[in-house]
Every structure is written in structure tokens, then in C-alpha cells.
Amino acid sequence: MAGFREARGDLELHNVTKSFGDFTAVDDIDLLVPRGSFFALLGPSGCGKTTTLRMVAGLEQPTAGRVTIGDTDLTGSRPYERPVNTVFQSYALFPHLTIRDNVAFGPKRRKEKDAAARADEALELVQMTQFAGRKPAQLSGGQQQRVALARALVNHPEVLLLDEPLGALDLKLRREMQVELKRIQTEVGLTFIHVTHDQEEAMTMADTVAVMNRGRIEQLGPPALLYDLPRTRFVANFLGQANTGVGTIEGTDGDHLVADVLGTKVRIARDRSQVHDGEVLFGVRPEKVTVSRKQPDGAGNDVKGVVRDVSFLGVATSYLVDMPSGTTWSCYEQNLDVEPIDLRPGDEVWLTWNPGHAFGVEADAQ
Ligand SMILES: Nc1ncnc2c1ncn2[C@@H]1O[C@H](COP(=O)(O)OP(=O)(O)O)[C@@H](O)[C@H]1O
Ligand SMILES: [Mg+2]
Known part of the structure; x- marks a missing residue:
């Protein structure tokens, strides 16, 4: 039987709830993220976005509900067993390794023989080839974020999670990286789930936006449709x-x-x-x-x-x-x-x- 890592297909959350003590951070969410789509989870700070991503990554287990990719039920499996990688706002690169070795680290640890070639391919994709021999400290914040992205893409995950990855960048760089991320997603065709509290970012990048509020999805759809016809007061005011x-x-x-x-x-x-x-x-x-x-x-x-x-x-x-x-x-x-x-x-x-x-x-x- 194929393992969790080989799971392919749409990502689905089925009645997923996460409680911390008597506080419900994520409240009975049902979500279908089509394979290969650019999906944004948009909502104010504290609404449960990171908790939702962590349950997809396996860093947190739901209190109730199931997480599936295609026909595979991932609920209860470990992070490394899932075909899922995450890019965070902090780059968390290894300071003593070169950029190429940072990117090759995952495939090497899994004893994959073409690790170096795959690292170069991933660096090419994020346009960082010329910096392959440098150390992280010799790169700007935006460049380090590209490397962090390459380090996730090199694993060819089925789903890539991005938790406010552009949050530390200044506005101009942020806009540039939004365009870049979209290009990369189109090129690799992977499912991207991008978490942000910036409505403009969500609207410019995503095929589908899910607006989240107090642990629930208030409305979900293509950005232009949500903007044109909000179904709740919260969506009307949060999106534009x-x-x-x-x-x-x-x-x-x-x-x-x-x-x-x-x-x-x-x-x-x-x-x-x-x-x-x-x-x-x-x-x-x-x-x-x-x-x-x-x-x-x-x-x-x-x-x-x-x-x-x-x-x-x-x-x-x-x-x-x-x-x-x-x-x-x-x-x-x-x-x-x-x-x-x-x-x-x-x-x-x-x-x-x-x-x-x-x-x-x-x-x-x-
Ligand atoms: N490990 C935890 N223990 C207790 N409460 C938590 C924990 N993780 C998150 N929370 C709470 O759950 C809510 C949602 O958090 P989070 O998912 O990080 O929100 P967001 O990413 O949308 O800002 C917040 O009120 C937060 O304080
Ligand atoms: Mg968060």
C-alpha cells in the first residue's frame, strides 16, 4: 500500500475542530482545496489560520474531524509522513551551510542520490542560482525567503503551506514576491495554501480565498466574487x-x-x-x-x-x-x-x- 507521503489529490478538511482547553481556535471547518490551486486563507490575527495550517502539516492534531489528501486519510500521521511542506515568516536557514547545502539538506538526509542536482533545480526556480555558494547571512531578507521556498519545493510536496511568508518584508519587496510566488506556483503546479491577514495580498494572488473569522470560514470563493458580493458583514468590511x-x-x-x-x-x-x-x-x-x-x-x-x-x-x-x-x-x-x-x-x-x-x-x- 502507498504511504501517506505518496498521497495525491485535493486537500480536504472534514469538520475539523481544534480546542485548547475550553477555547475553540478552529471551529468545525469544512474545506476543499482543489489540487494545483493557489488557495488563500485570509483573516485577522488570532482567527485560527496558523492552527489550521499546523493541522494540515501534522504539527497539531485536530480535536475532532479529519484531514485527507485524495483518498488518503492523514489524520494522526506525523509531519514527516505527510506530502506537505511549510514556509514560515522566519526563514530558519542553517547559518553554517551554503545556500545549495541548505536546499539539498532534506533530499540528502533522505539519502536521495540526485540531491545536489535537485537543489540546483529548485534554486533556478526561485532565481537564486547565482547565490548558491553563499551563506545565509550574506543574503537580504527577500533572498533568504526565496531560499526557504526552494528548500520546501525541493521535496516536491503535494501541498505547500505558506504561513505569512512575506510578513517580514517591506512593501515594495512584498509586492515583488507576490508576483514571484504566483509565477512559481503556476510553474510547479502544486497546491499552495497561503495564509495572510493582508486582503490585498490574498486577492492579488489566490484563485480562491477563504475568509476566516473566529475559527470559522465565513465565505469562500474567487476574490472578485467575494469582493462583489460579500455574504456577511465581516467579509464586506474585511475584504476591501x-x-x-x-x-x-x-x-x-x-x-x-x-x-x-x-x-x-x-x-x-x-x-x-x-x-x-x-x-x-x-x-x-x-x-x-x-x-x-x-x-x-x-x-x-x-x-x-x-x-x-x-x-x-x-x-x-x-x-x-x-x-x-x-x-x-x-x-x-x-x-x-x-x-x-x-x-x-x-x-x-x-x-x-x-x-x-x-x-x-x-x-x-x-
Ligand atoms: N498551543 C496553544 N495553546 C493555547 N491557545 C492557542 C495555542 N495555539 C493557538 N492558540 C490560540 O488560538 C487562537 C488562534 O491562533 P492562531 O491559529 O495562531 O491564529 P492566527 O494564525 O490566525 O493569527 C488564538 O487565540 C491563539 O491564542
Ligand atoms: Mg498565524
């Missing part, structure tokens, strides 16, 4: 910005629900609302809102506010607008015209949006 208001659904108008948000009537496409009566949290993304001096005709979705701040950002202008409800909305207008509308703090403006861009989620959930 949202202009929101709590309202009461008062009726319908064709395919739309009509809600009263503190005196303002708003419409939400019925199939874009998670709730169809009672209280609703109405939301619309900043770039979907148009700012104008005059009330637009016939839109049916407009509200008057007062400009609080105007920031010219080059590609766009960002407006903060105080709403009658007491909240402040954010709006982005692309700078398509040579002369943008001249607005200043204190000016009255009308905000409009297409109701097909609005969404509704449960109001009281966190």
Missing part, C-alpha cells in the same frame, strides 16, 4: 472597503428590495441580499458610487451629503462624504477628465449608484 448602513426592508419594487436606511430609501437587487425582510445591512463599494453636484434624474438611488475631504490620488480622486445618517461614505472617481469636478469640504453633493451594485447582509452579525 464598504459604505454601509443599517436599514429596514419595507417592500419590493420589481426585482428590487426597498429598504429605509435612516430616512433614505435604497434599493438592492433581491438576489444580492442575504435577508429579505426585517433588518438589513445595506452596502455599496466606494468605486461604485458617483459624486455629482446636481441631483441626477431618474436614478432612484441617490442621497445628499456634505463633502468632508477631497484627496487627489493621481489615478483617482477619493471623496469622504458625511451622510444624513451620521456616517461617512467613501467614494472613488477615476480621473478620466482633464478637469475633475471642483469640490471642496462643506460642498453639498449627490451620491448615486446602480442598485445592481448594492448588497445586503444580516445586520446584527459581527
